[in-house]
Amino acid sequence: xxxxxxxxxxTFIASGYYTLMxxxxxxxxxxxxxxxxxxxxxxxxxxxxxxxxxxIPAMKPVVKILDxxxxxxxxxPVVVLLLVFYYIIMKSAEGIVVGVITFGINSSAYMAELIRxxxxxxxxGQMEAGRSLGMSRLQCTKKIIFPQAVRYIxxxxxxxxxxxxxxxxxxxxxxxxxxxxxxNLVRNNTYDAVNPLLLVALVYLVLVFGLSALLKxxxxxxxxxxxx
Amino acid sequence: xxxxxxxxxxxxxxxxxxxxTVEIDKGDVMCVIGPSGSGKSTFLRCxxxxxxxxxxxxxxxxxxxxxxxxxxxxxxxxxxxxxxxFNLFPHMSVLDNLTCAPVMxxxxxxxxxxxxxxxxxxxxGLADKAKDxxxxxxxxxxxxxxxxxxxxxxxxxxxxxxxxxxLDPEMVGEVLEVMKELAADGMTMVVVTHEMGFAREVSxxxxxxxxxxxxxxGTPEEVFGNPKSDRLKGFLAKVL
Numbered sequence: 001x002x003x004x005x006x007x008x009x010x011t012f013i014a015s016g017y018y019t020l021m022x023x024x025x026x027x028x029x030x031x032x033x034x035x036x037x038x039x040x041x042x043x044x045x046x047x048x049x050x051x052x053x054x055x056i057p058a059m060k061p062v063v064k065i066l067d068x069x070x071x072x073x074x075x076x077p078v079v080v081l082l083l084v085f086y087y088i089i090m091k092s093a094e095g096i097v098v099g100v101i102t103f104g105i106n107s108s109a110y111m112a113e114l115i116r117x118x119x120x121x122x123x124x125g126q127m128e129a130g131r132s133l134g135m136s137r138l139q140c141t142k143k144i145i146f147p148q149a150v151r152y153i154x155x156x157x158x159x160x161x162x163x164x165x166x167x168x169x170x171x172x173x174x175x176x177x178x179x180x181x182x183x184n185l186v187r188n189n190t191y192d193a194v195n196p197l198l199l200v201a202l203v204y205l206v207l208v209f210g211l212s213a214l215l216k217x218x219x220x221x222x223x224x225x226x227x228x
Numbered sequence: 229x230x231x232x233x234x235x236x237x238x239x240x241x242x243x244x245x246x247x248x249t250v251e252i253d254k255g256d257v258m259c260v261i262g263p264s265g266s267g268k269s270t271f272l273r274c275x276x277x278x279x280x281x282x283x284x285x286x287x288x289x290x291x292x293x294x295x296x297x298x299x300x301x302x303x304x305x306x307x308x309x310x311x312x313x314f315n316l317f318p319h320m321s322v323l324d325n326l327t328c329a330p331v332m333x334x335x336x337x338x339x340x341x342x343x344x345x346x347x348x349x350x351x352x353g354l355a356d357k358a359k360d361x362x363x364x365x366x367x368x369x370x371x372x373x374x375x376x377x378x379x380x381x382x383x384x385x386x387x388x389x390x391x392x393x394x395l396d397p398e399m400v401g402e403v404l405e406v407m408k409e410l411a412a413d414g415m416t417m418v419v420v421t422h423e424m425g426f427a428r429e430v431s432x433x434x435x436x437x438x439x440x441x442x443x444x445x446g447t448p449e450e451v452f453g454n455p456k457s458d459r460l461k462g463f464l465a466k467v468l
Contacts, residue, residue, distance in 0.1 A: 123313075123315070125311060125313050125315035126315060126317065128278055128311070128315065129309075129311065129315035129316075129317070130317075130329075131278065131301075131304065132276060132278065132304060132307070132308070132309035132311075132378075132387075133304070133305070133308075133329035133333070133377070133378070133381055134301045134302065134303075134304040134305030134329065134333050134381065135301065135329060135332065135333065136301050139332065139333075143328065143332065144317055147319050148318065148319050
């Protein structure tokens, strides 16, 4: 036990590499939360336009383009997308900026689909009732459909966030020092493979456990406030 | 008030309405009867364009609703609709269900809308349920609230799409009672129904729809007392 503690001290503290690990943790959080923000905004816009545009003939081309966007993004592995953005589309940008944008765009395709399916889960009669009272589609969506869709969407966003967090572990491909890359660097420089990787795994695990617990709490809240 | 001219409606390959022409006058209580699949509900849903007619015209208070530059939302404010499945908004209290459209669309002050809603709610015997949520109500109560919700917009005509078909038998009466009062007040109503008793007693006109066309129409006495076509005779024999 004390031998292990000594090893930990040697690998992280005495060497000063704990600052690198902290830097990596910070970057992982920045990429995850930044990407989540982009994903939610883009995903909501895509989902709403697709939902509302579905029966407006003039909007058909836009809906088609958004469909293509979702399919293309979902069809490309995130690592490949990351490399494409880093080496071709955003050549002069810093890795972390590329990371936030790429993971945001990647996640937005999934986000759009899960928001749309949440909206789709609301009974069709709700929209008809609103329309029959004279509300526009947009008014119905805001006032009637969306408030009901939230309880289907929120848990799914939580799952997407967990997936997103873990996916950012490939950010090292574009020279970002995220927590995974930091652990790998420490491993490389200290010849201690066990502890850096163990720590990296533990950080993800704790974060995911935390998020899951938060999610459960939120779902229980929603169920309690559910007056249906 | 509403003239329907040569109304056709196809769903993909299925022709549901094959040319329906009918006049609905102010104060009419018109019941639409017919076997299931005859196009009754589709006909009703075409009146406020919840279903878009394939061809034909719906002329409501002088405006052609199937026309290009028509503000449908504005016209729908004057056409209340009651659904078989109630379609109350489950995330709002009964009172919010009633006031949400008038406040949003007619810019009526909230207190005023609530006062009106409470008056109407009281008339259907549900004033004590104002703060409750729809899921705590029985089917009959839900449908009465749904009727009040439509009335809160002060419509010129009320459309009923099988309003009692999803109700337990013991709750049918309370809803029909409200509809009877409404008819007695002179409300123009179009009612798709399987309640032949109601059609006979309350309506002044009955339409028998079968396979997408009006097979017979007239006063309840004519339609129920003296059916001419075999199809109507066969239908009545089954339901009466």
